[in-house]
């Protein structure tokens with residue numbers, strides 16, 4: 001346990017190195033976010049009316065959080081490959097801190113997701129994104145996104161630990177992440193959805209994060225979403241972190 | 255328990271492990287003297303990996319005890335890990351890192367300082383003939399190079415005991431011999447090795463002692479020579495023209511007191527154990543031809559795992575799909 005910090009740094013650096021050496025990940029970090037912004041901006045931008053702000057301003061918060069949510073998939077897949085290749089098993093035979101395997105990776109993945117957000121802000125600005133808020137609002141929005149990104153990345157890690165098969169994981173993640181990001185406030189106002197969907201869409205963690213960031217970057221009201229989003233992220237971590245720790249401790253004891 | 259003398263590097267008794275209804279390993283005893291090599295020989299699904307995973311703290315031992323370097327692996331897994339190096343069945347190499355970065359990472363996670371890690375990586379890259387490729391991504395390495403890198407990684411902490419799970423499976427003959435050489439060097443340097451293999455020739459080449467397992471239990475053990483005495487030396491295999499010729503040949507061979515170790519009715523093949531070397535081959539062929547047996551093909555080969563099984567259990571190595579899950 002005493003090596004958590006040092007080992008986390010080592011594995012964080014490994015993940016960062018992977019990012020720069022893997023064209024797939026680099027595309028995921030830069031090109032995909034740019035495409036999201038352009039597609040949503042120009043495909044839906046003309047069709048959807050939002051009261052109180054422009055659709056671009058409304059949309060961007062949704063795209064940030066959607067992109068961050070897909071980061072869970074990156075975490076899950078890369079950890080699953082480490083399992084599949086026996087790399088995790090090698091780590092398990094070393095006198096190192098096991099939680100560092102996940103902590104190092106989730107920190108790297110969270111930073112990567114936030115980097116993508118910056119890319120999207122720039123592209124968004126070019127196509128008409130004009131957030132309204134003060135520096136503190138933006139800082140708060142960043143805080144909400146960092147926390148959400150970190151939490152969602154742990155969910156990805158948890159999935160990989162219980163389903164260490166990259167193919168199965170890919171299928172499953174889509175089944176989980178797609179509904180969460182689309183049945184949400186990310187792209188449309190949930191008030192336009194059927195009642196059952198609406199209740200889910202308004203309260204689930206993706207929507208809370210979207211609403212929080214949206215309220216901090218437009219004139220739309222927060223309605224408690226900032227606190228809710230923080231609570232959701234902390235709640236997710238409170239469940240995921242000990243579960244991962246428990247799963248790792250179980251290795252060699254079953 | 256008797257006290258562990260420093261002469262015994264691995265001492266396991268009654269190792270047992272089940273996965274649900276599958277009894278993967280049942281009551282396996284292994285004792286490996288320091289600086290020697292023991293091979294666990296067995297077909298796919300025999301329980302080799304399960305034994306290795308128990309001894310390397312990766313699996314809980316259901317029953318039995320295991321000590322590695324004098325440390326009880328169940329009671330003190332962390333202390334055991336300091337004595338153990340493992341090269342698993344899958345090549346655990348990070349393809350996006352260079353060979354050097356792979357080794358430095360493992361060295362740092364093994365608690366070496368930065369300078370020590372760099373020095374150690376350099377030393378191992380040289381020792382495992384990877385110096386030229388050291389700064390290339392491991393993803394560009396050949397199978398043999400990956401295995402060598404994997405082996406180097408498990409030697410970072412200069413472990414007392416090295417576990418190698420099928421170290422040459424899937425390698426071309428040349429790389430295989432390279433790996434053998436490296437293993438021999440390590441043992442000459444005082445490392446104790448427990449390896450698993452499906453190949454009798456590999457066990458024969460490397461191991462001082464061989465433990466043959468099947469369906470999770472030990473079916474034979476001994477030195478390579480002892481096993482070969484039981485299994486016999488080279489094999490001579492005849493393919494004859496048909497079923498009658500097969501019966502005829504068998505009868506004539508038995509009349510000469512030659513041990514028939516295999517018979518394939520479908521392919522009309524008959525296999526005998528050679529006891530007297532090459533001249534015996536000519537003599538046997540001549541005598542069969544003389545008796546009017548039409549021989550279509552002749553093969554001479556060293557005993558395989560299948561021959562060992564045939565001799566020890568009277569059965570071929572199981573090859574059904576179910577049996578070959580590894």
Ligand SMILES: Nc1ncnc2c1ncn2[C@@H]1O[C@H](COP(=O)(O)OP(=O)(O)O)[C@@H](O)[C@H]1O
Pocket residue numbers: 273276277278296297298299300301302303304305579580
């Ligand atoms: N994690 C596991 N869960 C269920 N069954 C397993 C597991 N690991 C191994 N087995 C089963 O245990 C038996 C021995 O497997 P293994 O030790 O991998 O054999 P080998 O390495 O000799 O090929 C096989 O029948 C295999 O299917």
Ligand SMILES: [Mg+2]
Pocket residue numbers: 299302303304343419580
């Ligand atoms: Mg195996």
